[in-house]
Amino acid sequence: LLIVNLRPTGEGGVSRELWVAQDGWERTRRLATIEGQPVWASHGEWFICQADSERPIKDQSIDRTIERIEKFSADGRVRTMLATGSNPVLHEARGEVFFYRDLDDQGEAVPPGLFAVHVDGHSLRPVYLLPERYRFWKEHGDYFVQAPPPTLSATGSRISLHAFEANGTRVRITVGLDGQFLELRRE
Numbered sequence: 001l002l003i004v005n006l007r008p009t010g011e012g013g014v015s016r017e018l019w020v021a022q023d024g025w026e027r028t029r030r031l032a033t034i035e036g037q038p039v040w041a042s043h044g045e046w047f048i049c050q051a052d053s054e055r056p057i058k059d060q061s062i063d064r065t066i067e068r069i070e071k072f073s074a075d076g077r078v079r080t081m082l083a084t085g086s087n088p089v090l091h092e093a094r095g096e097v098f099f100y101r102d103l104d105d106q107g108e109a110v111p112p113g114l115f116a117v118h119v120d121g122h123s124l125r126p127v128y129l130l131p132e133r134y135r136f137w138k139e140h141g142d143y144f145v146q147a148p149p150p151t152l153s154a155t156g157s158r159i160s161l162h163a164f165e166a167n168g169t170r171v172r173i174t175v176g177l178d179g180q181f182l183e184l185r186r187e
Helices: none
Strands: 002-008 014-022 027-040 046-056 065-073 079-084 086-091 096-103 109-118 125-129 137-140 143-146 158-165 170-176 181-186
Touching (some): 002 027, 027 086, 065 086
Antiparallel strands (some): 002 014, 027 046, 086 096, 137 143, 158 170
16 A cells, blocks of 8 residues: 655645555655655556655755656555656656756756656657756745646647746746757746
8 A cells, every 4th residue: 555644844844755655554664755646557557757865956045856757556655766757747658757956966066957768767868858947946035946747638649848037027938849849938
């Protein structure tokens, strides 16, 4: 049995911890601190989620840890790191996970963009790199806010990613799954 435990934080947010209960609750263990909800494969044998590495990024001016896209078996026993990134979206027909990436595995800044990785953890590729004036994070008072996750179209042939301009305006950029630019809209 997998459980997502929601716990209030001191800042008014919610911390999500992923737990597995085995053998009729005789063995229970924490798998990871996660963001959002796990994304299940249709056959139910595994799921992916954004897990917190609990390692801070190199930029000390931002209170943030390195996010990882991880795949877990349904029983929680097998855990595979797919990539460093956030906001995973599964395109099951293609066997790919799309996600935002702006840091490498060491917490160093890299050109931000939409990336994809195969559900088995190979073939990491950039889909669309953001132009310089856009970012996935914006300052909002004393903290930072991340852009909403990418959205696959109903037909599965395009994906929309969200980002912020320097002035904080949110934009939606729609691209094909192979990266060709289709549309930009300010929201």
